[in-house]
Amino acid sequence: MTIQVPVVEQIMSANDQLAAANRARLDGAGVFALNMMASPGAGKTSLITRTVEALQGELRIGAVDGDIATTIDADRIAALGVPTVQINTGGACHLDAAMLQNALAQLSLKELDLLIIENVGNLVCPATFRLGEHRNVLIASVPEGDDKPYKYPVMYRGVDALVLNKIDVLQAFDFDIDYFRQGVEPLNPGLAFFPLSCKTGEGLDAWLEWLRREIIERRRNEAKQHVSGNSG
Numbered sequence: 415m416t417i418q419v420p421v422v423e424q425i426m427s428a429n430d431q432l433a434a435a436n437r438a439r440l441d442g443a444g445v446f447a448l449n450m451m452a453s454p455g456a457g458k459t460s461l462i463t464r465t466v467e468a469l470q471g472e473l474r475i476g477a478v479d480g481d482i483a484t485t486i487d488a489d490r491i492a493a494l495g496v497p498t499v500q501i502n503t504g505g506a507c508h509l510d511a512a513m514l515q516n517a518l519a520q521l522s523l524k525e526l527d528l529l530i531i532e533n534v535g536n537l538v539c540p541a542t543f544r545l546g547e548h549r550n551v552l553i554a555s556v557p558e559g560d561d562k563p564y565k566y567p568v569m570y571r572g573v574d575a576l577v578l579n580k581i582d583v584l585q586a587f588d589f590d591i592d593y594f595r596q597g598v599e600p601l602n603p604g605l606a607f608f609p610l611s612c613k614t615g616e617g618l619d620a621w622l623e624w625l626r627r628e629i630i631e632r633r634r635n636e637a638k639q640h641v642s643g644n645s646g
């Protein structure tokens with residue numbers, strides 16, 4: 415009997431295997447990896463630069479920047495003095511685990527605490543391709559409109575934190591935060607939510623606190639596993 419596995423499933427499982435290998439490599443080096451996803455222009459690069467500026471004094475940060483073309487974003491991040499690897503996907507609408515594997519090979523992971531990955535600007539494709547990251551973050555932004563959770567449910571379902579950027583222009587866009595959150599809640603109950611403005615800095619502290627807590631918790635879990643591994 416021939417068992418037919420759809421091609422998409424095969425690609426996904428090959429990707430998942432590579433993602434697991436990336437994750438093991440990051441864990442081995444003690445690096446916490448964050449995958450930032452959003453539509454083009456939502457503010458991925460802006461939030462990354464704000465985050466780097468705020469945490470650079472306490473954490474050793476590296477960046478991987480995925481774009482269909484150009485090094486514009488990678489140059490913006492590298493200008494802050496963090497090691498940055500540019501991935502041009504050559505047309506692909508998302509990063510995949512093989513691309514991250516290549517990027518990791520170009521970084522001195524032992525010299526990093528936090529790796530921030532800027533995925534390709536897209537609200538559909540990146541959701542289904544794991545890279546080996548520890549946490550997935552979706553950045554929505556006010557000019558996109560308050561109905562996006564209803565229209566792009568897969569993206570909202572699969573993330574660990576949701577940023578709503580550009581709250582400085584809430585009124586100009588008649589953005590209804592309650593309606594927006596009501597769309598998110600059934601997809602991802604209790605999702606960590608950070609309304610903020612990369613332009614004015616409002617709301618950034620809560621986001622940074624969340625990130626610090628996640629990194630600390632991760633380190634604690636790693637230490638526990640290490641102890642129980644040694645004792646067993």
Ligand SMILES: Nc1nc2c(ncn2[C@@H]2O[C@H](COP(=O)(O)OP(=O)(O)O)[C@@H](O)[C@H]2O)c(=O)[nH]1
Binds near residue numbers: 457
């Ligand atoms: N008004 C406003 N503009 C912002 C904010 N954050 C980013 N932008 C602008 O939005 C545009 C796209 O930002 P960018 O970070 O490049 O988005 P990316 O494509 O998701 O990486 C730029 O012109 C930014 O200056 C914000 O909080 N408020």
Ligand SMILES: [Mg+2]
Binds near residue numbers: 532
């Ligand atoms: Mg960008």
